[in-house]
Amino acid sequence: MTDTIFALATAPGRSAVAVLRLSGPGARSVLEAIATAVPRPRRATVRTLRAADGGALDQALVLWFPAPHSYTGEDCAELHVHGGAGVIDAVTAAVLEAGPRLARPGEFTRRAFENGKLGLDQAEAVADLIEAESQAQARQAVHQLRGALGLRYEGWRSALVDALAFLEAAVDFADEDLPTDVAPRAGGPLRHILADLDVALADAARGRQVRDGYRVAIIGAPNSGKSSLFNALVGRDAAIVTPIAGATRDVIEASLTMNDYQVVVADMAGLRDTVEPVEAEGVRRARAWASSADLRLWIVDRSARDGAWRQAAPLAEPGDLCLLNKADLPAGADGEAAARAAGALGAQVLTISLISPGFMSIAEPLASRLARDLAGSEFPAATRVRHERLLRDARGHISRALKGLQEPELAAEDTRLAIRALSRVTGAVGTEDILDRVFASFCIGK
Numbered sequence: 001m002t003d004t005i006f007a008l009a010t011a012p013g014r015s016a017v018a019v020l021r022l023s024g025p026g027a028r029s030v031l032e033a034i035a036t037a038v039p040r041p042r043r044a045t046v047r048t049l050r051a052a053d054g055g056a057l058d059q060a061l062v063l064w065f066p067a068p069h070s071y072t073g074e075d076c077a078e079l080h081v082h083g084g085a086g087v088i089d090a091v092t093a094a095v096l097e098a099g100p101r102l103a104r105p106g107e108f109t110r111r112a113f114e115n116g117k118l119g120l121d122q123a124e125a126v127a128d129l130i131e132a133e134s135q136a137q138a139r140q141a142v143h144q145l146r147g148a149l150g151l152r153y154e155g156w157r158s159a160l161v162d163a164l165a166f167l168e169a170a171v172d173f174a175d176e177d178l179p180t181d182v183a184p185r186a187g188g189p190l191r192h193i194l195a196d197l198d199v200a201l202a203d204a205a206r207g208r209q210v211r212d213g214y215r216v217a218i219i220g221a222p223n224s225g226k227s228s229l230f231n232a233l234v235g236r237d238a239a240i241v242t243p244i245a246g247a248t249r250d251v252i253e254a255s256l257t258m259n260d261y262q263v264v265v266a267d268m269a270g271l272r273d274t275v276e277p278v279e280a281e282g283v284r285r286a287r288a289w290a291s292s293a294d295l296r297l298w299i300v301d302r303s304a305r306d307g308a309w310r311q312a313a314p315l316a317e318p319g320d321l322c323l324l325n326k327a328d329l330p331a332g333a334d335g336e337a338a339a340r341a342a343g344a345l346g347a348q349v350l351t352i353s354l355i356s357p358g359f360m361s362i363a364e365p366l367a368s369r370l371a372r373d374l375a376g377s378e379f380p381a382a383t384r385v386r387h388e389r390l391l392r393d394a395r396g397h398i399s400r401a402l403k404g405l406q407e408p409e410l411a412a413e414d415t416r417l418a419i420r421a422l423s424r425v426t427g428a429v430g431t432e433d434i435l436d437r438v439f440a441s442f443c444i445g446k
């Protein structure tokens with residue numbers, strides 16, 4: 001028997017309306033205690049909420065969702081009260097007195113999952129939707145919440161079950177006069193799914209880039225203007241800018257929205273060989289962050305002639321943006337040398353100046369780079385590392401099954417393992433520890 005849980009579902013603080021939620025077998029008796037009677041199902045009804053001593057607490061909108069037609073699948077109620085701390089506290093006290101306990105983070109959605117209202121992928125989408133900062137993140141999460149991701153996995157799963165039927169027939173009726181080519185018939189569907197999974201895996205990185213933010217690293221020699229660029233991008237003096245080389249040591253991250261996408265930009269230490277331990281650690285962290293970033297803005301002091309730009313060259317990748325900065329100063333030899341190296345690598349080269357506003361035109365190339373990398377990625381088959389890992393597992397098993405079709409028993413076992421991996425994405429097969437991990441990231445009241 002489950003207990004009855006209760007939580008504030010809206011953000012704490014002053015607001016026009018606050019929503020309090022209840023779920024569980026005791027929801028009905030709570031409404032009877034504080035709202036006199038239970039309203040008609042799914043009809044917004046105005047009621048005076050009262051404390052146990054009969055004192056009026058608020059004039060509220062009360063909603064009643066009897067099981068199983070509710071978010072959690074249990075008896076649920078919502079109280080839309082005036083959003084002041086005094087009202088919320090008083091109503092909370094009255095509700096708790098009537099029996100329920102406070103909900104843990106994500107507990108409503110966990111109950112919805114356990115009662116078959118949502119797949120695990122959809123429960124994850126609920127959390128993503130609440131966390132979404134950009135519209136692209138929200139679109140991706142809504143699509144997943146509506147079941148699009150689960151449907152794709154279900155399609156693959158059922159095609160695998162078809163393939164498994166051939167393999168099992170070959171095992172079960174090995175001694176009877178079944179056509180000899182029954183196991184190889186599993187090959188067609190298996191190859192088809194394998195190709196689909198390859199496409200999905202290639203797209204998985206983009207799904208994560210939308211969900212977690214597209215990571216942009218600003219790299220370059222000390223004093224080249226990295227912090228100046230960082231401040232210009234984030235629109236405030238977030239990092240210290242000085243003429244002294246080696247000013248920035250820590251990796252400083254900031255999140256911004258660009259063309260509907262969430263972008264995480266990082267300023268970091270200038271790359272150079274140094275024996276100074278703090279700076280050396282900064283350089284190590286900068287290299288690590290930059291090499292796992294989705295894009296690098298490689299900034300070069302075009303007026304310099306000391307060759308310091310070379311330190312960043314090994315980190316640069318095709319498609320990165322190389323920015324020849326300080327175009328307002330007379331050109332040194334470094335600008336041209338760096339431009340040649342970057343061009344040879346397949347990086348795009350732009351000349352800018354961060355102190356003359358007219359030269360600062362990096363927003364446009366950055367936006368088109370984002371569009372190129374992320375467009376069409378809003379509905380990928382994997383939006384979390386968890387999905388990607390399971391896709392990879394399934395792919396491995398299918399490819400083994402394909403190689404071993406002459407031994408249908410082993411191929412059948414591999415196919416079963418692939419089915420299991422895909423079923424884990426929606427939680428059709430799952431273990432407690434995965435559930436605990438997924439729901440731990442939720443906020444209370446959801």
Ligand SMILES: Nc1nc2c(ncn2[C@@H]2O[C@H](COP(=O)(O)OP(=O)(O)OP(=O)(O)O)[C@@H](O)[C@H]2O)c(=O)[nH]1
Pocket residue numbers: 220221222223224225226227228229240241242243244245246247248249268269270271325326327328329352353354355356
């Ligand atoms: N003339 C000129 N100076 C610039 C330009 N961009 C940055 N600077 C100056 O160059 C100096 C270094 O700039 P920062 O942005 O601190 O450089 P950094 O790459 O972050 O330096 P470190 O953190 O030490 O690695 C500062 O004095 C800036 O004002 C530019 O386009 N033209």
Ligand SMILES: [Mg+2]
Pocket residue numbers: 226227228239240241247248267268
């Ligand atoms: Mg700096």
